[in-house]
Amino acid sequence: MSGVVRAALRSKCTTSVCALVQRSHGLSVRCFSTETEQPPMNSSPAPPFFGIDNSGVTYGRMFGIRKHVLKTDIVNYLEGCNLTLDDVKMDYNRNFFPISTLLQFPTRDSYDNAVRLIVRKGRIYKLERADRYQWDQVKPYDGKTILIEGLPRTAIFEDVARILADYGYDASSMIMSLRPAEAGGGADSTKSAVMRLHSRTQAMNACIQKNGTFCQNNRIWMHVIQ
Template sequence: MSKMSLLGTAIRSNCFARNSKLNQGFPSLLGDSPRRFSTEPQQPQDSPPDPFLQTPSTGLVYGKLSGINKHTLKTDIVNLLEGCNLTLNDVKVDYNWNYMPMAMMVQFRSRSAFDNAFKLIARKGRLYKLERADRAKWDILTAYDGKTVLLQGIPRNAIPEDIERFLSGCDFDASSIQTITKTAFPDPIRLAVVHFPSQTQAMNAFITKNKGFCLNNQILMRVLQ
């Protein structure tokens, strides 16, 4: 082979080697695994399942029932949701700072009982609205169970002994008297809650003492559920 032929072969080999290295470098600029184009639409990833839908049929389920007023009783709710196997212990009242009932928390024995409550409300209790609630909300609510009485209009200068004299003749726990002062316009509101041994004793105090006077103030009373 002539020298010119050998020189041409060497030049062509050198160019081929350099082109090969350049071609191998392009994927590293675009990523180790270049994307392949496809005309098929990408399938969306499945969203995580709703935890509520995974509630065991035998597990406790909690609901918040709104649309109640200050005259709504726990017995009203138990009767409304007849067939859901509720007792009075399965219902708690959610009061605001002024002890006005805002909603009721209901404890259902199963998911099927919760679903049944939805159907009952749609059929005969459309003034109410039932929604899923967290157990933590249920746990922090106090169950007064009709044994606690709220006294509204307590004089600002009244002391516990004045409240005891107002409730004289009633069977109550004097150590349970708790006074609460709330900021309001034009004057602060002073409340007191008193615990009684039974629902009967609490109702008796309401009947005999409601709208009576403590010092110079008329006292309005309400039994808390």
């Protein structure tokens, strides 16, 4: 056996010699070659750590956004970072108060530029890395949804419909909820309503023209949900 193996090693270990050794002794012999070994055809790069891709689209979560901030305000604040309105999502709590803002940057360089810009402007906001899963979890309202606050607790759908009579709205989208009175405030509990309109322009016009008006002697406040 040893003589045959040595002969195979001294030679170029042709296919016939390798086969001879394998048949004679039941051994698995790997032939030597001066050619560079090729990687497997189906090899693929490992998935990015925690779903964060360091090239291409990069996601961020920005904190410190206030209630009346619009998507256009954020895009203008991060001027030069190549963001559009579709790259911004507001993340709200159950009372539609903004918790944070999800941002979709076209490149990692755009994200890094936003970080430097926030620092240069006095750190009003805080920007952290996020991933695609977090982005997908946030529901977009696209500036077509309005929040009406301060409605009397006896308010019904028809009351909201009268407020929005001059604007195109989706009646099936309305959600009303009761908000308890603040402790020690002395005020009665009120209702809030969320309604989706047909366009951003209609939603903005409704808020501008109807904000501060009355419903059953209650002053109401309206906000655009981004």
